[in-house]
Amino acid sequence: xxxxxxxxxxxxxxxxxxxxxxxxxxxxxxxxxxxxxxxxxxxxxxxxxxxxxxxxxxxxxxxxxxxxxxxxxxxxxxxxxxxxxxxxxxxxxxxxxxxxxxxxxxxxxxxxxxxxxxxxxxxxxxxxxxxxxxxxxxxxxxxxxxxxxxxxxxxxxxxxxxxxxxxxxxxxxxxxxxxxxxxxxxxxxxxxxxxxxxxxxxxxxxxxxxxxxxxxxxxxxxxxxxxxxxxxxxxxxxxxxxxxxxxxxxxxxxxxxxxxxxxxxxxxxxxxxxxxxxxxxxxxxxxxxxxxxxxxxxxxxxxxxxxxxxxxxxxx
Amino acid sequence: xxxxxxxxxxxxxxxxxxxxxxxxxxxxxxxxxxxxxxxxxxxxxxxxxxxxxxxxxxxxxxxxxxxxxxxxxxxxxxxxxxxxxxxxxxxxxxxxxxxxxxxxxxxxxxxxxxxxxxxxxxxxxxxxxxxxxxxxxxxxxxxxxxxxxxxxxxxxxxxxxxxxxxxxxxxx
Numbered sequence: 001x002x003x004x005x006x007x008x009x010x011x012x013x014x015x016x017x018x019x020x021x022x023x024x025x026x027x028x029x030x031x032x033x034x035x036x037x038x039x040x041x042x043x044x045x046x047x048x049x050x051x052x053x054x055x056x057x058x059x060x061x062x063x064x065x066x067x068x069x070x071x072x073x074x075x076x077x078x079x080x081x082x083x084x085x086x087x088x089x090x091x092x093x094x095x096x097x098x099x100x101x102x103x104x105x106x107x108x109x110x111x112x113x114x115x116x117x118x119x120x121x122x123x124x125x126x127x128x129x130x131x132x133x134x135x136x137x138x139x140x141x142x143x144x145x146x147x148x149x150x151x152x153x154x155x156x157x158x159x160x161x162x163x164x165x166x167x168x169x170x171x172x173x174x175x176x177x178x179x180x181x182x183x184x185x186x187x188x189x190x191x192x193x194x195x196x197x198x199x200x201x202x203x204x205x206x207x208x209x210x211x212x213x214x215x216x217x218x219x220x221x222x223x224x225x226x227x228x229x230x231x232x233x234x235x236x237x238x239x240x241x242x243x244x245x246x247x248x249x250x251x252x253x254x255x256x257x258x259x260x261x262x263x264x265x266x267x268x269x270x271x272x273x274x275x276x277x278x279x280x281x282x283x284x285x286x287x288x289x290x291x292x293x294x295x296x297x298x299x300x301x302x303x304x305x306x307x308x309x310x311x312x313x314x315x316x
Numbered sequence: 317x318x319x320x321x322x323x324x325x326x327x328x329x330x331x332x333x334x335x336x337x338x339x340x341x342x343x344x345x346x347x348x349x350x351x352x353x354x355x356x357x358x359x360x361x362x363x364x365x366x367x368x369x370x371x372x373x374x375x376x377x378x379x380x381x382x383x384x385x386x387x388x389x390x391x392x393x394x395x396x397x398x399x400x401x402x403x404x405x406x407x408x409x410x411x412x413x414x415x416x417x418x419x420x421x422x423x424x425x426x427x428x429x430x431x432x433x434x435x436x437x438x439x440x441x442x443x444x445x446x447x448x449x450x451x452x453x454x455x456x457x458x459x460x461x462x463x464x465x466x467x468x469x470x471x472x473x474x475x476x477x478x479x480x481x482x483x484x485x486x487x488x
Contacts, residue, residue: 005421005440012422013338018347022333022355024326030355031325031362032317091454 074276074314076197077167079152088163091151098147100313101170105144107310108192112178118297119181145172145192168315170194180284186266186294188286196315197277248273249307251300268296272307278315282307317365325365328373329358335442336377342437343385345426353384372448378438379452386430424474428467435463436471 082088097105112120122142152165171193172178178190250271267285274280282303288294298306317325333354340350357380361368368376425433431453438449439460449464450457 005436006443008421009342009425009441010338013341017334017338017341020334020337021351022329022337022358024329024333027329027333027355027358028322028326028362031359032322 074197074278075316076277077165078198080163080165083154086154089153089155091153091162095146095148097144100316101145101147103311104170104192104194104313108145108172109142111306111309112180112190115180115298115302117182121179121181143172143178145170145194167199168196169199170313170315180297182297184295185297186286186288188266188268188284188297191281191283191285193281193283194313194315195279195281199315200271200279200281247275249304251304253296253300266294266296268298268300268303270300270303270307272304272310274312276312276314278312280307280310317362321365324369325362332374332377333358336381339378339437339442340381340385342422342425342441343382343430343434349385353381356384357381375448375452378442379454382434382452383454386434421471421475424471427474428470432463432467432470435460436467439464 148169148171150167150169152163152167154161154163172191179187180190181187250273252269252271253267266288267283269281269283272280272282284296284298284303286294286297336354336357337347337350340354341347344350344353357377360380361373361377364376425436428436434453435449438444438452439446444452446457446460450460453460453463455463
């Protein structure tokens with residue numbers, strides 16, 4: 001059976017496989033560039049010049065943070081002690097709607113459906129159906145924000161081992177994707193996540209370097225460098241330190257070079273830290289042909305405004 | 317990375333990239349997406365070459381590919397936008413022709429749920445042992461056996477009237 005399936009499928013693939021663009025020398029060159037960018041950004045104290053223009057701004061929302069209802073008390077989920085010689089990973093489990101995620105979803109779609117000049121599309125992976133809401137009542141067609149349990153795993157020689165640490169996360173995953181589009185701008189996918197206190201740090205933990213792969217929680221260096229291992233080139237200017245206990249927003253544009261052989265990934269991310277320590281992360285990202293510039297579908301200010309408009313729900 | 321490690325990496329990619337691309341294609345049914353995912357995995361492998369070499373490079377790379385393709389929660393925004401997941405197009409053929417028999421088997425594999433498809437691909441196309449398949453899919457060996465058993469049952473059910481394959485000697 002094994003040989004039957006393998007030989008038949010291989011024979012069919014021989015007949016239909018297009019030429020492969022994957023080459024050892026080209027991929028090694030891409031890998032070297034990726035490593036150089038990360039080291040270069042660190043050496044210059046966070047001011048990278050390799051990427052296309054990107055700006056990080058910090059805005060303190062100011063005033064007294066709105067009081068949260070007693071039912072919105074936010075527990076923390078501190079990481080266990082990590083071994084810097086090891087690497088860690090997350091395993092996502094469960095995917096459920098809760099009163100908090102429903103509240104967040106409703107607010108998000110109300111704001112998205114009110115965006116001026118921007119088309120909001122939901123793409124259903126399973127059916128390919130494309131929908132664009134006209135009213136908030138169309139919410140049922142769109143991927144909701146749901147609650148997931150994240151289990152922290154430690155990489156070992158025999159595979160991944162559960163550490164016992166579990167952290168909730170609200171995220172917009174599932175069977176659909178949301179894409180924002182407007183004439184003259186790159187089409188961009190929207191991703192919304194809300195981390196509990198300690199899940200997306202505004203500062204690097206003590207002793208953790210920007211390149212440290214063993215740190216599984218995203219963090220911003222005091223000079224605003226680093227968004228985990230996913231972004232390789234950032235130019236930024238962090239003009240104001242974060243104020244503990246106050247709402248604040250980081251806004252970041254970035255470019256990931258050579259995301260595919262012919263295109264770069266252009267992204268815009270806003271991280272809003274609530275007074276209770278939770279972090280709302282809204283990302284817009286889309287592919288742009290290499291070397292070209294593209295207007296993002298929303299400005300940083302508009303994305304920050306979207307983040308400000310969403311409620312401070314607890315992540316539990 | 318030292319020059320000799322760089323050379324080792326290039327040699328590995330030259331030797332294995334096509335096999336990885338085919339595995340990714342069987343998982344997702346889209347050559348462009350398969351190439352994107354394999355490229356991303358191999359670029360990540362470059363940065364982790366020393367660590368990956370201490371264990372199993374193929375398993376390390378396949379795990380990245382598998383996580384990208386069958387765990388839709390992760391790094392969704394790095395995928396090229398696609399409006400729909402269409403099965404690869406096929407030209408019609410004579411039912412008695414060996415070529416159409418091959419086409420039917422691959423089509424049947426594409427109709428399996430993603431984790432079953434990945435398990436069947438790893439066990440029977442890539443010829444990996446149960447333990448390594450479990451490591452790549454991040455599940456128990458019992459789960460691998462269950463996935464492949466259900467996958468093979470589904471394939472048998474889809475193909476029983478199409479292709480008179482010899483299913484003897486199956487070990488799950």
